[in-house]
Amino acid sequence: MKLKSLAFRLFATSAAWVLLVLPIAGIIIYQLYRDDLQTSFDARLEKLVNSIAVDSMGSGSDPIAPKNRYEPLFEDPSSGWYWQIKPVEGDSAPTLRSVSLGDTSIELPIKHDIKPDGNGARWMNSTGPAGEGIRMVEVIDSPLPMGQGQRYSIIVAGPIDWLESRLANFLTRLAIALFLTGVGLVTVTLFQVRFGLLPLRRIEQALSDIRSGRAVKLDGELPAEIEPLQVELNALLASNQEIIDRARTQVGNLAHALKTPLAVITNEAREDRSALGTKVAEQAEIMRDQVNHYLDRARVAAGAGVIGRSTPVKPVLEPLKRALERIHRERNISITVDCPADIRFAGERQDLEEILGNICDNACKWAKENVSITVSASTSRRPPGRLAILIDDDGPGLSDDQRARIGKRGVRLDETKPGSGLGLSIVTDLVQSYRGRLDLAKSDLGGLRVQLDLPAA
Known part of the structure; x- marks a missing residue:
């Protein structure tokens, strides 16, 4: 998953939201549970202290156990659970304690000036024996009506560790649950992101098939x-094909419209044996070559880059x-081809034939014995792949x-070799029409290396 992809953005946004919300939810749940457990713990202490107050202050002038x-x-x-009944003023009255408290005493919250709540209970956290x-709760009561006898502090205490251990256990279980x-x-x-974006991957593959001609x-x-x-893309493809078809039709019509008058002029001029007739015939031939050349360029320009045009290179x-080896069999020219079967050129077959035919024929003319053709292609779809074709010879x-x-155009370095000097210029025009490149360099075989960069399907 790439950092700049739509899938990563969706996944990262959702993951960030989950990582933000779950801890906040955990904190809220923990606080609510803590408050609820604290309330339950305090309610238990208050119930115990009220029950003990009722039982101990039932009758007589002194409290009873x-x-x-x-x-x-x-x-x-020393269990942490204690109760104590102790007089508030003086030590003349007896002090009653739970067995767990032994001979020790618990300090009285009333002595610390702690204010009672609405039910008359005082709450305080302290240290046990x-x-x-x-955590203790204290109520003040007396066996006799208030104001007529000794007041007693009735305390019930429970261990804070009991509360904290349950909170710790709950926090552990909550953390595990939220993590999972x-x-x-x-x-x-x-x-969800993978499944939701799956149609886009199918579109990507379908567009790749269209671009490669499948x-x-x-x-x-x-x-x-x-x-x-999908509808708009198909409409765009259909419109593009219609434009290409119209352009090719117009080029064909222009070719027929020009070739016939030129043929008539050429034939008439040839019948005229005068210097004027010879000159006209010569210029008419040049015009015909130029017309053919630029019509071919127009045809290539109309078809270059058209979506869906592809040609396998190896066939x-x-x-x-085979053809070049037969043509040059008297010189024993050997041609080696290294080209994977699945490599395709994004263009017309006849254009590829003209490009390779001109370059390979030129290599065979200058080679001593060997010509090497190596083809490779990049596999990237973004941007579309490229073909790299290397044609080497062992010539001078x-x-x-x-x-x-x-x-x-028309430049020839050796007049002893057959040709018009237009071949490489035509190849250059064709390569440029496909937005490619043609470079010349020194070959590893000792001769010339022609490097072609063309679009791959």
Whole structure:
């Protein structure tokens, strides 16, 4: 998944949202649970202290030990669960304690000037006899009507560790649950992004097939959101093909319209044996060559870059190799071809034949024994792939100055070789029509290397 891709943006946005929301939700849930557990813990302490107050202050002038202790841990020494009944003023009255408290006492919240709540209870966190943290609740009561006897502080305490341990356990389970939820959501998001963008991948493959000539339009059933894009693309392809067909028709009409008058002029001039007739025939031949050349360029320009035009390269090279070896069999020219079978040229077959035919024929004319043709292609779709064709010979080669002059129209470096000097110029025009490049360099075989860069299908 690439950083600049739409899939990464969707996935990263969703993942960031999950990573932001889940911790916030966890904090809120933890705080709510903490408050609820604290309220429940305090309610339990308050219930115990009220029950003990009722049992101990039932009758007489002195408190009595409650018959029902309500909590078994009150009998377990240093358990953290304690109750205590102690006079508020003076020490003349007896102090009652739970077994768990032993001979020690708990400090009174009323002595710390803690204000009572709406129910008359005072709350305080303190330290127990074993040094543990405890939370206590205190109510003030008396066996006799208020104002007529000794007031007593009735305290029930519970361990803070009991509260904290349950919070810690809940936090652990909550963290595990939220982590698994986050992993699940991120996984589902990744699947959702992949599945949701799958039609775009199908469009990418379909467009690649159209560009390489394996298809002529965008077929297949697509989601309703993308279907208008499919319709518009197919309409664009159809319109593009109509424009190309009209251009080719016009070029063909122009060719017929010019060739017939030129043929008439040439024939008439040839019958005239005068100097004027000879000159007219000569110029008419030049005009015919120029007309053919520029009509061919117009045809190539109309077809170059057209979506869906593709030609396999190897089926073009193999017949060319056999033909050139037969033509130059007296010189024992050997041509080697290294071209994978699946490489395709994004253009017309006859244009590729003309490009390779001119260059390979020229290489055979100058070679001593060997000509090598190597073809490779890039596999990238963005941007579209390119063909790299290297044609080497073991001939005398060219100097830097000669390589600079060789592409000019009609320039020939050796008049002993047959030809008009237009071949490489025509090849250059064709290559440029396909937005390619042609470079000349020194070959590893010792002669000339022609490097072609052309669009790949």
